Amino acid sequence: MRPGGGSSDVQWCFSQVKGAMDDDVAEADIISTVEFNQSGELLATGDKGGRVVIFQQEPESKNQPLRRGEYNVYSTFQSHEPEFDYLKSLEIEEKINKIRWLPQKNAAHFLLSTNDKTIKLWKISERDKRPEGYNLKEEDGRYKDPNTITALRVPVLTPMDLMVEASPRRVFANAHTYHINSISINSDCETYLSADDLRINLWHQEITDRSFNIVDIKPANMEDLTEVITAAEFHPNQCNTFVYSSSKGTIRMCDMRASALCDKHTKLFEEPEDPNNRSFFSEIISSISDVKFSNNGRYMMTRDYLSIKIWDLCMETRPVETYQVHEYLRSKLCSLYENDCIFDKFECCWNGNDSVVMTGSYNNFFRMFDRGYQQDVTYEASRENSRPRSILKPRKISTGGKRKKDEISVDSLDFSKKIIHTAWHPLDNIIAVATTNNLYIFQDKLN
Amino acid sequence: MSFATAMEVNVEARRILAVSISKLYASRSQRGGLRLHRSLLLSMVMRSARDIYHSSRESEQPNGEQPATEEPMDTNCDPKEKARLTPDLADTSADMAPGVSDKLDESDCDITEDKENLSPAKQSRKRRGKASAAPDFLPSKRARLEPGEERYAAPVGSCRAGVGDYRSALTLNQVIPAF
Numbered sequence: 001m002r003p004g005g006g007s008s009d010v011q012w013c014f015s016q017v018k019g020a021m022d023d024d025v026a027e028a029d030i031i032s033t034v035e036f037n038q039s040g041e042l043l044a045t046g047d048k049g050g051r052v053v054i055f056q057q058e059p060e061s062k063n064q065p066l067r068r069g070e071y072n073v074y075s076t077f078q079s080h081e082p083e084f085d086y087l088k089s090l091e092i093e094e095k096i097n098k099i100r101w102l103p104q105k106n107a108a109h110f111l112l113s114t115n116d117k118t119i120k121l122w123k124i125s126e127r128d129k130r131p132e133g134y135n136l137k138e139e140d141g142r143y144k145d146p147n148t149i150t151a152l153r154v155p156v157l158t159p160m161d162l163m164v165e166a167s168p169r170r171v172f173a174n175a176h177t178y179h180i181n182s183i184s185i186n187s188d189c190e191t192y193l194s195a196d197d198l199r200i201n202l203w204h205q206e207i208t209d210r211s212f213n214i215v216d217i218k219p220a221n222m223e224d225l226t227e228v229i230t231a232a233e234f235h236p237n238q239c240n241t242f243v244y245s246s247s248k249g250t251i252r253m254c255d256m257r258a259s260a261l262c263d264k265h266t267k268l269f270e271e272p273e274d275p276n277n278r279s280f281f282s283e284i285i286s287s288i289s290d291v292k293f294s295n296n297g298r299y300m301m302t303r304d305y306l307s308i309k310i311w312d313l314c315m316e317t318r319p320v321e322t323y324q325v326h327e328y329l330r331s332k333l334c335s336l337y338e339n340d341c342i343f344d345k346f347e348c349c350w351n352g353n354d355s356v357v358m359t360g361s362y363n364n365f366f367r368m369f370d371r372g373y374q375q376d377v378t379y380e381a382s383r384e385n386s387r388p389r390s391i392l393k394p395r396k397i398s399t400g401g402k403r404k405k406d407e408i409s410v411d412s413l414d415f416s417k418k419i420i421h422t423a424w425h426p427l428d429n430i431i432a433v434a435t436t437n438n439l440y441i442f443q444d445k446l447n
Numbered sequence: 448m449s450f451a452t453a454m455e456v457n458v459e460a461r462r463i464l465a466v467s468i469s470k471l472y473a474s475r476s477q478r479g480g481l482r483l484h485r486s487l488l489l490s491m492v493m494r495s496a497r498d499i500y501h502s503s504r505e506s507e508q509p510n511g512e513q514p515a516t517e518e519p520m521d522t523n524c525d526p527k528e529k530a531r532l533t534p535d536l537a538d539t540s541a542d543m544a545p546g547v548s549d550k551l552d553e554s555d556c557d558i559t560e561d562k563e564n565l566s567p568a569k570q571s572r573k574r575r576g577k578a579s580a581a582p583d584f585l586p587s588k589r590a591r592l593e594p595g596e597e598r599y600a601a602p603v604g605s606c607r608a609g610v611g612d613y614r615s616a617l618t619l620n621q622v623i624p625a626f
Contacts, residue, residue, distance in 0.1 A: 093478050280495045
């Protein structure tokens, strides 16, 4: 057993932590989504207060070639504000549910951010020059008296301090009756989908006043409702294929070429339930909280309350790999139901070459599963282990009677400290892990 | 299942039901409105608890006709056959968390109540119009069964002598309010 776990030769080190140091967490600061862009240079976070904070990785310095650049704040903006639905007398939360980056086409960066009801396309652009020498305007913007102008000149672009501007370019509103849980950008670079509890809509990135409904599982009689959509994602390179997961633990793959309304799935991925594990809470823990295609597009990963399952897209009958995240919680489901933890929707992510998967747990633990070496490891994101470049020590949870030194007993786990959102740099061994209001960045030790 | 185990299961099922009901109430005042997914999961837990409660009560019968089994639970029952909440549950509301039984009491004032088991503080003498009545997903308090009477056979909206205008008990699925 090699130290550092995960992939056999990777040692994870603390790199940075972002966010307030206080234990008193303001609700608006609770991180609700984390996402790297396609190059990994930018890292976006959304919070419950509707803000988006984007960090940018500094270029590697020539002086220290073996140290990766740090992530520093690049832009902060208010993406969504609280709204009120007067018809239903309901408040619409400003919490950012998901952020997805568009593939970069020019110097500017674009991302989609969504709350429960509205998706917005934001343009983040840099301005490092400004025009000077206008004929009709003073430097402060006041207009000159035309009678005083005696000569004509061409305004010149002069350097200025870098300014990063975020501007909303499109607002995609009024298309969802229920709460949006996912957005996913299509590989065709033109469309994207948004999913709520019962419907999935297809949008064109340029068109805001209409969308196509491609999945609708709302029953004619709401009393007959048995399942809801929990997550949806487009295939990474087949622009006609997407999947959506349900609260019943099933995943449906749909092909948009088959029909306009994709209510009939092309494939249904479902594992039969183990009758030995039946309990009051079987339905809750089988509900899928996240689904992610692998980068190569051959597999997909699903996260339910206790496990991660890897599915081969060619095999619907059962997953090819199953990893237990925190099986020791199975006997505690009743308490977890009472304190609401059983409803937590953990996310999961792949590393760049699909060899390792990662997800969060309680007590600020997060878990990595190396698919090749069949090893798993638990790490903790905490201020105590946050000395610069300190190596993360694997944590162990003792489930039996005898607790070894350095092990943590299940009963002393802090269920208020949970890691729901994690992200892996698409090309490098850098991970971003969100605790309640802090963002931890870890990277592997470069020798 | 032994009688003692059936009792434990019975108590556990009622406790989980009480917890679920209070969660449903709490979610009404949540920012952002009722979450459909969460409401659905809560109603599923409540249905499982109700099924367990039924089967454990059957196993408590002296004739032991239908030995209750904990598993496998039938959660795929045909929607049309879904039984309503047992009235026994409503009668034992006094045993549940006080907060929950307060709310159960408020739901129906025209029904014969088991006044002996209610503390004075919980008896509600308020008459409410239908418009301001408690939400649909509350279980209704129905009259106690006379010995020998069958509850399950009673169709929706049936009237019995002595019972005034009572709201029909609702299926668990109506826990999810219509959007």
